[in-house]
Structures are given as structure tokens and as C-alpha cells.
Amino acid sequence: MGVNHFNRDPRDTQFLLHEHLGVAKLLAYEPFADFSVEHIDQVMAQAHQVANQCLGPAMQDGDREGCQFQAGEVKVPSAFHDCWRALRQGGWLAMANDRRWGGLGLPAVVSGLANEYFFGANMALNMYPLLTSGNARLIEAFGTEADRELFVPRMYSGQWAGTMCLTEPLAGSDVGWLETSATPDPDSPDKRVYKIKGRKRFISAGNHDLTENIIHLLLARIEGAPHGTKGISLFIVPKIWVEPDGALGRPNDVVCTGIEHKMGIHGSATCALHFGGSDQCRGILLGEPHTGMAKMFQMMNEARVGTGLMGLALSASAYDAARTWAKRRVQGPPFTDRRGQRVKIINHEDVRRMLLNMKAGTEAMRALIAKTYYLMDVARFEPDAAARQKAAGLVELYTPLVKAYCTDFGFSLTREALQVFGGAGYCNGFPAEQYVRDCKILSIWEGTNYIQSLDLVGRKLGLEGGAVFQGALADIQTFCADNAGDADFGKCFSLLSRAVGVVGFMAGGFLNYLGDGRIGFIPLNATAFLECLAEVVMASLSLEQALVARRKLATVDPASADGLFYRGKMHGARFFCQRVLPAVFARQIAFEQEDASALEIPEACF
Numbered sequence: 216m217g218v219n220h221f222n223r224d225p226r227d228t229q230f231l232l233h234e235h236l237g238v239a240k241l242l243a244y245e246p247f248a249d250f251s252v253e254h255i256d257q258v259m260a261q262a263h264q265v266a267n268q269c270l271g272p273a274m275q276d277g278d279r280e281g282c283q284f285q286a287g288e289v290k291v292p293s294a295f296h297d298c299w300r301a302l303r304q305g306g307w308l309a310m311a312n313d314r315r316w317g318g319l320g321l322p323a324v325v326s327g328l329a330n331e332y333f334f335g336a337n338m339a340l341n342m343y344p345l346l347t348s349g350n351a352r353l354i355e356a357f358g359t360e361a362d363r364e365l366f367v368p369r370m371y372s373g374q375w376a377g378t379m380c381l382t383e384p385l386a387g388s389d390v391g392w393l394e395t396s397a398t399p400d401p402d403s404p405d406k407r408v409y410k411i412k413g414r415k416r417f418i419s420a421g422n423h424d425l426t427e428n429i430i431h432l433l434l435a436r437i438e439g440a441p442h443g444t445k446g447i448s449l450f451i452v453p454k455i456w457v458e459p460d461g462a463l464g465r466p467n468d469v470v471c472t473g474i475e476h477k478m479g480i481h482g483s484a485t486c487a488l489h490f491g492g493s494d495q496c497r498g499i500l501l502g503e504p505h506t507g508m509a510k511m512f513q514m515m516n517e518a519r520v521g522t523g524l525m526g527l528a529l530s531a532s533a534y535d536a537a538r539t540w541a542k543r544r545v546q547g548p549p550f551t552d553r554r555g556q557r558v559k560i561i562n563h564e565d566v567r568r569m570l571l572n573m574k575a576g577t578e579a580m581r582a583l584i585a586k587t588y589y590l591m592d593v594a595r596f597e598p599d600a601a602a603r604q605k606a607a608g609l610v611e612l613y614t615p616l617v618k619a620y621c622t623d624f625g626f627s628l629t630r631e632a633l634q635v636f637g638g639a640g641y642c643n644g645f646p647a648e649q650y651v652r653d654c655k656i657l658s659i660w661e662g663t664n665y666i667q668s669l670d671l672v673g674r675k676l677g678l679e680g681g682a683v684f685q686g687a688l689a690d691i692q693t694f695c696a697d698n699a700g701d702a703d704f705g706k707c708f709s710l711l712s713r714a715v716g717v718v719g720f721m722a723g724g725f726l727n728y729l730g731d732g733r734i735g736f737i738p739l740n741a742t743a744f745l746e747c748l749a750e751v752v753m754a755s756l757s758l759e760q761a762l763v764a765r766r767k768l769a770t771v772d773p774a775s776a777d778g779l780f781y782r783g784k785m786h787g788a789r790f791f792c793q794r795v796l797p798a799v800f801a802r803q804i805a806f807e808q809e810d811a812s813a814l815e816i817p818e819a820c821f
Contacts, residue, residue, distance in 0.1 A: 350377025421486030479652030526625030
């Protein structure tokens with residue numbers, strides 16, 4: 216095993232679970248009644264240990280060895296096999312999944328924060344369990360009882376793995392143009408069995424040797440179905456056919472034709488797959504025909520939040536590495552004493568700025584993502600219908616923010632970490648360059664970040680007639696009013712209140728563009744709007760944490776470990792509000808210019 220660069224301090228995760236969000240409130244829900252706060256702490260401690268002792272040491276080895284394609288089969292990095300066994304033995308593949316089918320049944324927020332450890336330790340490896348769990352959860356939700364019994368326990372246990380197969384060589388984000396076909400199998404007594412024929416590309420975990428079988432969830436068009444997404448159906452397509460008793464049958468004519476040679480995540484097998492090249496591929500229709508895209512969105516939305524989680528995890532690991540480096544690397548005298556002795560680079564002003572940017576940014580992202588997972592639990596299990604509805608609406612609103620903002624901002628923070636390392640960061644003996652390479656894919660996965668901004672503006676702003684969006688802004692504005700003039704954070708609350716107004720102003724501008732026929736201005740400004748809303752929500756959550764930290768600080772020695780942690784939370788919140796949040800006002804200025812250059816420039820000018 217290689218060098219372990221995973222060095223996460225679990226204190227912020229503990230703060231989120233117990234002091235900010237209050238996971239104990241979730242344990243009052245019937246599905247979580249068997250868990251105690253102590254049990255949750257044990258789970259998180261064990262997850263941290265697995266990440267530190269098993270997954271982390273395999274990160275650089277996996278990157279350097281990569282996946283190997285040989286005679287139609289894919290071999291993952293050798294160290295990944297021990298990691299997979301460790302994840303299986305601990306039940307880590309299905310932490311928040313139903314215990315009836317072999318999951319641990321933990322709250323989503325606990326699972327999400329444990330997975331942050333795993334992704335921060337070894338992102339490439341953890342693509343395999345992420346896809347497997349999401350795949351099986353979809354079968355659990357929409358399959359027959361026989362489907363559930365046949366597939367779900369074997370996937371939750373890690374005996375089998377799973378994928379989602381959407382992208383094709385000629386149909387990427389525009390999934391409605393897919394060409395993969397499904398025709399009823401005349402030789403099968405089961406009318407749900409179809410012959411599958413087509414090609415898929417960029418399929419993460421599409422082929423590998425971690426498990427004896429891989430279950431593909433595949434989108435295809437049944438013969439005669441209408442064009443577009445409304446004509447797409449979803450199929451369970453095993454790599455090796457599964458008999459009704461669970462025994463493996465013959466190979467199912469699913470052939471891997473190659474793997475992509477990527478900039479990063481070398482240990483994650485990104486495959487090109489050919490289904491039905493010999494007319495022998497069979498798939499089982501999952502649910503009703505022509506409803507595949509709607510069903511797949513359950514897995515895609517989970518994956519979108521998971522992708523944002525990866526952006527956080529990688530940038531947090533990059534910050535951990537940069538902070539450690541800055542505390543021991545000696546370079547140059549300080550600017551304020553040019554003839555003085557050389558100092559550790561953490562004493563240089565701009566390094567301190569970069570480190571605090573990483574600290575404040577990762578903690579704000581962690582707050583947003585944890586809040587989203589927490590709301591998922593409330594939306595599923597809260598007895599009060601109105602509270603469930605509100606939570607579900609906020610999950611919908613926050614999902615594109617988590618996916619898009621946390622992957623773009625996360626990538627920015629990994630670049631900042633590399634800069635702290637200087638020339639050493641550019642060399643592969645240190646982990647920063649791998650974090651940068653691995654992180655970049657995240658803004659492309661699961662619908663590019665531009666697609667997320669269109670989802671936000673085109674769908675999420677109109678949820679419940681606009682009540683979800685307007686209610687979220689109103690709650691933040693009330694929070695600002697309640698704390699206006701605060702002795703420590705008054706300036707921050709003033710900035711946040713102004714930023715809320717900007718977000719409302721931009722949303723109103725979209726309505727004006729729609730009304731006067733300047734529709735092109737909406738997608739032109741959608742990404743900037745998403746960034747503004749994300750920063751407003753994250754600033755609000757950071758200030759919530761700062762107020763909690765201030766109360767706690769009054770009860771401890773300021774020089775103690777807890778005292779230093781709470782002081783750091785307060786400084787981080789100020790930094791985010793006063794250094795990151797003001798970008799909202801720059802975007803407002805750009806928005807007000809109504810610049811049409813990008814729309815008007817002739818294509819030949821590019």
C-alpha cells in the first residue's frame with residue numbers, strides 16, 4: 216500500500232451532526248428508533264478509521280496503476296480489492312438503505328458525511344459503491360418483489376455491483392436522442408423481458424473485476440415508442456444473466472469495447488459498452504414502459520448530490536494537505552520584516568488568505584450538503600405533512616446548487632491548495648495535483664453545471680408556484696433581520712441581506728426577459744444566478760454555525776481544542792461573508808448591463 220494522505224479532522228463533522236443540525240432529532244423518527252447518538256458517533260468513528268487505514272493508502276497506488284483493459288475485461292488497481300472487501304464487511308455500501316434488503320438503515324445525513332470521508336480518502340474507488348447503492352435503491356423503489364429479492368440484497372452486500380447507462384456516442388446530455396433499442400423477446404415467457412441492442416459510452420464502473428456480476432440500469436427505446444425522453448424505458452440488464460433462483464446463467468452479450476484514458480480518477484473504470492452485438496442481450500423492464508427517464512432521475516438526483524459531496528471531499532482533503540504543508544515549509548522572511556529570518560509559509564499573508572478561503576469554503580459546502588441530506592431524512596420520515604413538504608421542496612431547490620456550485624468551487628479550492636504547495640504541488644510525489652485532476656470531472660458528470668443552472672431557473676424557481684424559492688429567501692431575510700446589528704457579525708448580516716435582495720432582483724429579471732421576448736438572456740445568466748443563490752444559502756448556514764460557535768465558546772477555555780475550533784468557525788464565517796459573498800454584487804453589476812455580446816457575435820468570429 217502507498218502513502219496515506221488522508222488527514223481529515225472529524226471535529227467539523229461532529230459539530231454539524233450534534234451542535235448545528237442536531238441529528239438526535241432525526242433519531243425520534245420511527246425508522247431510526249434503534250439508533251442512539253452514541254451509535255452514530257461509533258459509526259462515524261469507524262468510517263473515519265476505514266478511510267484512514269484502508270482507503271487512503273490505496274489512493275495514489277490506484278492512480279498510478281490505473282485500470283487495465285485486457286481482452287474485453289477490466290482489471291481495477293490491485294489495492295482496490297482489499298478496499299472493496301473492507302467496505303463489504305462493514306456494510307458501508309448501503310449505509311442509508313433499507314434494512315429489509317441488507318442496508319444499515321442509517322439517516323441519510325450520517326451516510327453522506329461518512330461518505331465524505333471515503334471520497335476524501337479515495338474518490339476513484341468509491342465510484343463503485345456509489346453507483347451500486349444507487350442502482351439497487353432504484354430497483355428497490357420500482358421493481359417487483361421478485362426483482363427486489365433477486366438483485367437488491369446481493370448489491371447492498373457488494374456481491375454484485377451496478378451502473379447507470381445513459382450516455383451514448385451520439386447522445387450525451389440530450390438523452391432523448393438515444394438509439395439503444397428494446398424489442399420484446401419472443402423466446403421468453405416473461406413479457407417484461409426484452410432484447411437490448413445498442414452502445415453506451417462513458418459508463419463509470421461499466422466493467423471491472425471487483426464482483427462476479429454487474430447489474431446495468433439501462434435506458435432504451437422500445438420499438439415503436441415516441442422520440443424524445445417520453446419514449447424512453449428503463450431496463451435491468453445483468454452482465455451475466457441471473458436465473459430466477461439467483462444463480463448466474465450465461466453471459467448476457469454485454470461487451471466492454473474499451474476504457475477511457477482520463478485526466479484523473481484513473482482507478483475508476485470508464486467504459487464503452489456494446490449491448491446485443493450477437494443479438495443475445497436481454498433486459499428486464501423496470502416499471503411501466505416509457506417512464507424510464509422519470510425513474511432514472513431518482514438515481515440521478517442522488518448522484519448529483521453525491522457528486523457535490525465529492526467536490527467537497529476532494530477540496531477538503533486538498534485543504535488538509537495544504538494546511539499541513541504550510542505549517543512546516545519554510546520560505547522567505549515576512550513582508551513586514553524583509554530583513555528578518557525566514558518563516559513557515561503559513562505566516563505569509565497570502566498563504567493565510569488561501570488557507571482561510573479553503574477552510575471557510577469547505578466548511579460552508581459541508582454545511583450545505585449536510586443540510587440537504589438532513590432535509591432528505593425529514594422529507595421521508597417527518598410525521599407532519601407540511602414539514603415534509605417544505606423539506607422536500609428545499610431538497611429540490613438545493614440539489615442543483617450542491618451539484619454545480621460545490622464542484623466548481625471545490626475545483627477552485629483544490630487549485631488553491633496546489634498553489635500553497637508551490638512547485639512541490641505540481642509534482643506527483645505530493646497529493647495536490649491528483650486532487651486537482653480528480654476533481655475536474657465533477658463539473659461535467661451527472662449533467663454539466665450549465666444544465667444544473669437551467670434546471671434551477673427553468674424548474675426549481677417555479678416549484679409550488681414559486682413558494683419554495685420565495686420561502687427560502689424570506690427565511691434568510693428574517694434571519695438577517697433578527698440579527699441585524701449583531702456585535703460580532705452585524706456587517707456580515709448586512710451583506711447577506713443585500714445579497715438576498717440581489718438574488719430576488721435577478722429572479723425578477725428572468726421573468727422580465729420571458730415577458731419581453733428576450734429569452735436568450737435567461738440561459739446566458741443562469742450560471743451566475745445559481746452561483747449567487749448558492750453563496751447566499753451557504754453564507755446563511757455559515758452564520759448559523761458562527762452563532763452556535765459563539766454560544767459554545769462562552770462555555771469553554773478559548774485556548775482549548777474546542778475553544779480554538781469555535782473561534783475558527785467564527786473567523787471562517789466572517790471570511791466567507793466578507794470575501795466570498797461579495798461576488799454576488801459583481802454578478803449583479805454584470806447582470807444589469809444586459810450585455811448581449813455572446814448572443815450577437817457571429818459564429819465565424821470565434
